[in-house]
Amino acid sequence: MKTHYTRPLDLRSGRVDMNHGAGGRATAQLVAELFARAFDNPWLGQGDDGAVLPAPAPGERLVMATDGHVVSPLFFPGGDIGSLAVHGTVNDLAVMGARPLYLSASFILEEGYPLADLKRIVDSMAAASRAAGVPVVTGDTKVVEQGKGDGVFIATTGIGALPAERSPGGARARPGDVVLVSGSMGDHGMAILAVRESLAFDSEIRSDSAALHGLVEALYAALPAEAIRVLRDPTRGGLATTLNEIARQSGAGMRIEEAAVPVHPQVEAACELLGLDPLYLANEGKLIAVVAPESADAALAALRAHPLGSAAARIGTVVEDAHHFVQLATPLGGQRMLDWLSGEPLPRIC
Amino acid sequence: MKTHYTRPLDLRSGRVDMNHGAGGRATAQLVAELFARAFDNPWLGQGDDGAVLPAPAPGERLVMATDGHVVSPLFFPGGDIGSLAVHGTVNDLAVMGARPLYLSASFILEEGYPLADLKRIVDSMAAASRAAGVPVVTGDTKVVEQGKGDGVFIATTGIGALPAERSPGGARARPGDVVLVSGSMGDHGMAILAVRESLAFDSEIRSDSAALHGLVEALYAALPAEAIRVLRDPTRGGLATTLNEIARQSGAGMRIEEAAVPVHPQVEAACELLGLDPLYLANEGKLIAVVAPESADAALAALRAHPLGSAAARIGTVVEDAHHFVQLATPLGGQRMLDWLSGEPLPRIC
Amino acid sequence: MKYVDEFRDGELARGIGAAIAREADPARHYAFMEFCGGHTHAISRYGVVDLLPANVRMIHGPGCPVCVLPVGRIDMAIRLAMERAVTICTYGDCLRVPASGGLSLLKARARLDKNRADIRMVYSAADALALAQREPQREVVFLAIGFETTTPPTALVLRQARALGLANFSVLCNHVLTPAAIRAILHAPAGAGADARVKLDGFVGPAHVSTVIGSRPYDFVAGQHHKPVVIAGFEPLDVMQSILMLVRQVNDGRAEIENEFTRAVTREGNLKAQALVDEVFTLRDSYEWRGLGSLPDSALRIRPEFAAWDAEAKFGLDYAPVPDHKSCECGTILRGEKRPADCKLFGTACTPETPMGSCMVSSEGACAAHYNYGRFRDIPVAAA
Amino acid sequence: MKYVDEFRDGELARGIGAAIAREADPARHYAFMEFCGGHTHAISRYGVVDLLPANVRMIHGPGCPVCVLPVGRIDMAIRLAMERAVTICTYGDCLRVPASGGLSLLKARARLDKNRADIRMVYSAADALALAQREPQREVVFLAIGFETTTPPTALVLRQARALGLANFSVLCNHVLTPAAIRAILHAPAGAGADARVKLDGFVGPAHVSTVIGSRPYDFVAGQHHKPVVIAGFEPLDVMQSILMLVRQVNDGRAEIENEFTRAVTREGNLKAQALVDEVFTLRDSYEWRGLGSLPDSALRIRPEFAAWDAEAKFGLDYAPVPDHKSCECGTILRGEKRPADCKLFGTACTPETPMGSCMVSSEGACAAHYNYGRFRDIPVAAA
Amino acid sequence: MCLAIPARVAELLPDDRARVELGGVAKEISLALVDGVAIGDYVIVHVGYALSKLDQREAEATLALFAQAGLTPSLEDA
């Protein structure tokens, strides 16, 4: 007697349909044959409403971070929404100073999305999760009608453990502190623009999407925890917006040397073509570190010694400023403000 | 000199536009004037990439659960996507036996969605979070183009603390155990169908959306932790699917008395009209508890003593069954299977 | 629910069950076919077989409108949506019916460009008409299916569409006729399993179909084929009572058309509805039934006066038959020669999620009803 | 980037800055207007003022195509999308330009039924044409804006549309003419603040506009108004060099049309482009410029031969002027009478997110450039 | 097949429409296929249309028949 047989999911030419989100057998099958298989770990395998996990070590605090991922197109040079969904949240934990421990993933799938592409995304996500050593321990899948979604959205949430001695935070920058970046700015944002149909140009620009917790650990290994004032990943809004956020939170200003900010030559060229500023483009594998002045050299050396920080640079300092402006010294020798991103970075003609 | 002034968000007649998701000043404003104000708590107020939280008490384990919420329509009798997004995840923690501690929220907004409606949703979510005593400590907001979303999606993730002595799980049901439900089945699913334009009928059916952790605590207070084998909230797929999940996980079968399953008379009538079965409709404030036989009476009494469990009922028992079928004794005196949900519950004409 | 709950009473059921057991002759077997899926559903959902003696066996007939809809007709609707950018409106039941190429309307919907075409569920034919009125730039086709019950509503909307001169609305008609299918069952040639063929001792006759057509159209069953028919309501007690009445006819050697569903069925039926159907539809020469093959005079087509609202005429559609899977046993199951679990595809390649044959399509099909409700009977289960 | 990086060199900049400081007469003030937003942008983005002596002041002119686009013209596009179910295609710059009722194209887009209408960003006019070809059922209107640089591409697509007989494509033309605007600046009546009015000592002339129209059209500035013009490239060194050349003309008492941008600008300009523009467009009697008012012969309209592709003709559109906010000081700022921070709306009601006046619209506008890049100069900042 | 259910006519509406009630749930349906329906009547509702009226006397008679079938012969004889 055959009681439980189900035909295997058609991962070659099948598509997501409403049944996959209805919570019945088709949902269970999608979870079992795609998600559970790709993310394979004991917590997910339990199939309960959540995952039961060992708590952090005594004295450690919890860190929780979340990000929704809605990138378009879903595949881009250097990554896809799956790897991005891992890196985006792991990095938010990393820049809190935490050791990332666990991820959850909530998928919102659009009716009609090819299962083969979904599998590519899930496999990429699983690979990124394994490479980062941060398992996806629980998840959820919903399906929305065609025209009410955009292929795949993934919201990930991460839990990390924060050692007692660490406490970086956006409000901790003080005048005199040094601002470092771990590498070139704008690679991710431009990689996405390059593959948008409406702008298409050819370049070798790849997203910098990467998990930063190793780089953060290298930094903590190299300098006293107290010397690390602020860590942040300049994602949406780019370096400019992130520096402004830090300035506002800390109630300070900043002086940045434009020429010191690393920008990939092709990103720079593409920015010229489109009328964009690389300092407003998103990064997904870069760190901003504000460190105590006496530790700046050690911090820079530690960053540069790590593969993800080889192009790290010292770009400026924190200053007193009641208006917490971020000011830029231009390569020409002038001064200007580096303001918050206003609106979306849209290609300009003027 | 005016340096930082921004015109307040137009929460009366404004709409979500792409700028609100670009990560610049408009995003910061939306977060500050809407989300941070509504959810108001010290963690969210920090404005960092994540929230730093006290870890659970020594000996406790962590529980993590996530759910994406894509309900349509967004407002329905008895709730809205905001309250649902809190209850849905709090309940997943509760049925793991955990004390829910923190929530994260990832919003995916569709360009053009009225800010006034968004505010209603966020306020409702904040009220549900406060009522449940589970703060939203971190969040994220993305905006997608019109036609690539459906107003508002909310993915919530919850962290809870699981006391050492508790370990309910879908795999722990054993033959002889008793199956209880905390109240009437199908209210949420039918409340949603009732307001779908294509089916519209008039009734007083309201979603049962509610946070169940109080009810779970009442259960743990009334019986030995070990006697609570499985807790689960029968959401998508309804009672039928959830019982099948438990049966499969536990490698057992079940015998359910159909007449013992509480169903609201109006839900029953609407099911007759539409050709649906209430046992396949979603619930968002109901508990299934599988308990040791000797504790069944105490469990039922504890459930009934709680406002959310006043209509609790004992509906069946766990049996040995290598095929882990869920069988139903019909009110007529016959037997039939109660299978997994197959596809979506669609209104039938035949 | 008045006039519903009373007809589901467990105590009365046991009483009727006892009467059947008492009156059924232990020395013989009784095989009755419930033609309608509605009866099949009631029998399965309420576990009626458990209240019947072992020598009374119910055979599930072909009376489920989505089960008998052939693949080629669903293909026509899918092609309209995919190639002609039409919005197909249909009853929820149709969405999962399998079509060619592993598709169904639900799966085809996932492949459409929704900016142009769509596939939508409606609760009523009137909803499809309303959509066409509301969105004049949208070309709406109502995929009409069903026996004599859904036909009058379709006739009404066709009449309305003509009265309104609605240019963006049409109907893809798949209305079929119950008496023709019963005739086919009675005439069916014995298959390879002819020896195993079960002699039908009588029919439980349609409930709601009969409210429209009355009881007269079944006369040939008794007259020409000498089989008793008891028209019965769709509640479990109705079914049980009709079985009791059939047992009595068999015991008495009678073959009559009896009516258990007197509260809704008359000898003449609903004459207003019949006249309306007659105004709008006429007989098709032949129509292919899934599981039964092509049957003459077994379905309706839209009259030429309404050709502008007949999707087949409007879009120049041709029907291309698509054979069922060769291992599918629906035909022999419908004739009572085999049972669902005898099919080697049952529960493996063929499940409600991925039906291969017509009997697995809707929860009213013989195989689906057995899969959803009765599968446990195939194996011994340890008691609690 | 060859021919780019060399023109941004810091060391050369300091050299030219030193030359300006050396040659500028300390006893007098120099006020030059850079007409173009491209120059305004270069000055602000590179902090060029920090390399200029205090007595050389740059006044930001109206040469930003989106800044001068009046509210009423954006309203026309929004109405087309909202009421006529049209897909508006336009350059990214236009999407945030404020229109009536708190709207902009971006905000209007959020209110559209995207199944019917849309508002889309294009990189090039050709992309709008391609969309219309690809989706014949979509009515596409290219909202064309810009000075003499974007006009030839618009002319090309209009010619192509006519050649293709494309029925679902048209252009809403807002092309304006640089010389007319310069003339308006020179003729502007003194406002209430006439006493404070700054005498312009000369112009930095357009870079890319001049590649198309050549240097000849500026002759009237020197001839009739006795003001020097130096046409300059958009790189910061080009701007600085042109300032040096203007200082020298002023010092010499000369008023000539000089060309710093010889690598791309000739006296005649691009004759091929000029002929094309002439074939497709003709002068508008009058056109309203945001901040400058209605100016005669200052803009182009589509010739009657192309009326089928002229959105104004095709949809029977009328222009309704919408007054600017009464506290907006754009007019006086453009004439150098006031500076952005003097406007009481600056940085409060008027910001780049919620611009009230034309100068705040694009990052090339005087107020926006000051807000984005220069605001810090308004207050003392403690040094690091 | 032909899922249909008896519902009580609660209100007659214009255009041959009616509001019917079933177990506390109300729905608007069409009466275009049946004549002479009054408030209080029960109609059999299918895909939004009344297919026929329900004969309440016959319903009671059928129920009585059920009850009678259930009587044991001995009781019946008694």
Added chain:
Amino acid sequence: MCLAIPARVAELLPDDRARVELGGVAKEISLALVDGVAIGDYVIVHVGYALSKLDQREAEATLALFAQAGLTPSLEDA
């Protein structure tokens, strides 16, 4: 206004189109507005169209002028 940038023509394509290169980034543009463009030429690209050719000799001359301006008078005199 009129954001435009000089780019090197890397390839001539049919229909008056060309592939231009700038700092390692390549883009297809239209040459419909300029005549006589050859591979290796620099053109000024605006909204996907070449507006004019760049005169490389003049560019060098301008750069020389910049350098000259920067020379202090004393040096210049020397």
